Ligand code: HEM
């Protein structure tokens with residue numbers, strides 16, 4: 001069946017790949033911070049700053065997405081697959097907001113600030129509750145990456161299925177370097 005000849009806008013492409021790179025960096029930074037003998041303060045400052053950057057990019061992306069409706073998936077894709085793909089995307093947005101927010105809120109609850117990329121003190125949110133609240137928020141912050149990994153696995157499997165099983169142009173829409181199929 002004919003497929004609409006469109007791809008994601010340059011803004012969407014930049015936001016998608018910048019976020020993906022920053023998410024990968026977040027995991028590497030935490031691994032570095034938790035490595036014995038490492039400069040933990042530096043890696044944690046970069047982790048917190050990267051997380052806030054992801055929060056800002058995700059808010060911008062959701063705004064952009066609302067203003068510019070989604071390009072449709074291939075018309076011959078079964079309805080359940082379209083719903084599954086969209087559900088994965090929505091959950092991605094939820095996790096990309098909740099992860100930085102829980103981290104920021106937890107630090108705020110115990111009054112522990114950080115300098116955004118070492119440049120200026122990042123404001124704390126007006127939350128109280130002290131260590132107990134912070135502990136609860138950090139439990140969520142530690143659990144959410146597991147959901148993120150599951151979503152990422154489903155997302156990449158889905159992308160590969162489109163490319164090698166369905167042999168459609170879904171991956172080309174997000175990676176225009178991949179040649180478009182006729
Ligand atoms: C942490 C990493 C990633 C995150 C958080 C992420 C998140 C997302 C989200 C939220 C969308 C939906 C965009 C919309 O609102 O329409 C999307 C679309 C897409 N992503 Fe990713 N992604 C990641 C990594 C990847 C990777 C590694 C690939 C390639 C293997 C990929 C391929 C795609 C493709 C092809 C689409 C377009 C699907 C469509 O046309 O509906 N993504 N991604």
Ligand code: HEM
Pocket residue numbers: 023026027030033034047048049050051052054055096099100101103104107141142145
């Ligand atoms: C999308 C953004 C973020 C991602 C993907 C992310 C991911 C992670 C991961 C995977 C961990 C390790 C959890 C574990 O030990 O099991 C972690 C820990 C942590 N994160 Fe984040 N995080 C993000 C944003 C933030 C932000 C914005 C802050 C604070 C402003 C923050 C503060 C922390 C702290 C304090 C820890 C605990 C480190 C430790 O005790 O070793 N995170 N994060």
